[in-house]
Amino acid sequence: MIARVRRVGIVGGGQLGRMLALAGHELGIECTTLDPSADSPAAAVAPAVTGSFDDLDGLAELAAGRDVVTYEFENVPVAAARSVEPMCPVLPPPAALEAAQDRLAEKRLFTAVGLAVPAYAAIDSLTSLEDAVERLGTPAVLKSRRLGYDGKGQAVIHDPLLAEDAWRSVGEVPCLLEAFVAFDRELSIVAVRGRDGVTGSYPLVENHHREGILRLTRAPAPGLEPEIQRAAETHADAIMTELGYVGVLAIELFQVGESLLGNEMAPRVHNSGHWTIEGAETSQFENHLRAICGLPLGATDAVGLSAMVNLIGAMPDPEAVLAVAGAHLHDYGKEPRPGRKLGHVTVRADDEPSLEHRLHRVLDSIDHAIDVP
Numbered sequence: 001m002i003a004r005v006r007r008v009g010i011v012g013g014g015q016l017g018r019m020l021a022l023a024g025h026e027l028g029i030e031c032t033t034l035d036p037s038a039d040s041p042a043a044a045v046a047p048a049v050t051g052s053f054d055d056l057d058g059l060a061e062l063a064a065g066r067d068v069v070t071y072e073f074e075n076v077p078v079a080a081a082r083s084v085e086p087m088c089p090v091l092p093p094p095a096a097l098e099a100a101q102d103r104l105a106e107k108r109l110f111t112a113v114g115l116a117v118p119a120y121a122a123i124d125s126l127t128s129l130e131d132a133v134e135r136l137g138t139p140a141v142l143k144s145r146r147l148g149y150d151g152k153g154q155a156v157i158h159d160p161l162l163a164e165d166a167w168r169s170v171g172e173v174p175c176l177l178e179a180f181v182a183f184d185r186e187l188s189i190v191a192v193r194g195r196d197g198v199t200g201s202y203p204l205v206e207n208h209h210r211e212g213i214l215r216l217t218r219a220p221a222p223g224l225e226p227e228i229q230r231a232a233e234t235h236a237d238a239i240m241t242e243l244g245y246v247g248v249l250a251i252e253l254f255q256v257g258e259s260l261l262g263n264e265m266a267p268r269v270h271n272s273g274h275w276t277i278e279g280a281e282t283s284q285f286e287n288h289l290r291a292i293c294g295l296p297l298g299a300t301d302a303v304g305l306s307a308m309v310n311l312i313g314a315m316p317d318p319e320a321v322l323a324v325a326g327a328h329l330h331d332y333g334k335e336p337r338p339g340r341k342l343g344h345v346t347v348r349a350d351d352e353p354s355l356e357h358r359l360h361r362v363l364d365s366i367d368h369a370i371d372v373p
């Protein structure tokens with residue numbers, strides 16, 4: 001009889017954990033999550049252990065009886081992830097967490113596999129920042145090396161005289177200073193690698209952020225050039241091979257003309273891949289589980305065109321959203337709070353004019369305005 005891997009522990013019980021658990025349910029894969037909050041979004045749909053991400057007892061409880069442990073959150077302490085390994089495989093490997101948690105390590109990894117990055121300098125003092133501002137010029141973006149996401153721990157320096165303010169605002173911690181890139185657009189690629197080394201990539205998508213938070217994803221990216229897709233896939237494959245990666249990996253990119261620059265990566269399922277639930281042959285959540293469970297990967301082709309809108313701070317009237325043809329509403333069951341991702345809507349269509357029409361109807365039904373270019 002063939003042994004089935006079907007008990008998965010997920011560190012983190014947010015919406016990503018919830019959508020993983022839902023995808024697992026359909027495949028007969030039982031997911032259990034670990035989260036500090038007893039009423040996390042995932043706890044509403046799957047068994048949950050309550051404990052912090054570095055709580056070794058909680059992690060041991062999560063790992064007990066599981067076939068594999070994964071995570072939905074890239075700031076899981078690496079030591080905590082490694083503490084699980086003697087009990088149960090951890091996938092993606094903790095080396096991927098290590099690379100993703102430090103912007104300098106990430107930039108070096110991208111460079112090592114031939115993915116160009118914005119000009120940057122490592123900063124560990126105000127003096128080194130002032131020197132770097134002089135070399136890279138302004139505007140430039142100061143980013144803390146660790147624990148930054150959704151634009152947090154960042155400051156744009158428009159004037160060299162304001163370097164000190166920026167240094168203080170990010171907390172005087174080790175940083176990177178990056179040249180400000182006048183990109184044409186922001187793209188991301190969601191890729192997946194199985195235990196057997198087989199890889200797949202979803203089409204590149206176009207992302208629009210405001211206040212550092214993803215607002216809108218168009219999938220596939222409009223006017224996507226095949227060479228750019230091929231280049232992004234090659235980079236993703238090289239990064240995954242380098243890390244001995246298993247699971248879904250997302251890489252955020254800047255497109256400048258015909259070139260791509262690597263911004264950052266997330267060793268997990270990603271917000272810019274939510275459209276795959278309805279808009280691709282196999283969702284990123286299912287493919288992540290297939291990968292870590294050693295199952296064959298599913299096709300990553302898009303089914304028609306999709307747009308995904310994040311619902312931030314407030315939920316819309318479901319009736320208004322659901323009245324739009326091709327719209328799918330996802331409610332994460334979270335308490336509304338300003339700036340909080342509460343859900344998303346994916347709208348699908350077979351051609352661009354229909355997609356635009358439906359997307360604008362969805363946006364009209366959401367009361368917080370979003371600028372759609």
Ligand code: AMP
Nearest residue numbers: 118141150151178179180181209212264
């Ligand atoms: P990050 O946390 O690195 O993803 O940055 C958040 C957002 O800030 C990105 O999605 C971009 O919109 C913007 N951004 C970050 N780095 C740069 C850069 N070097 N040049 C221009 N915009 C940037």
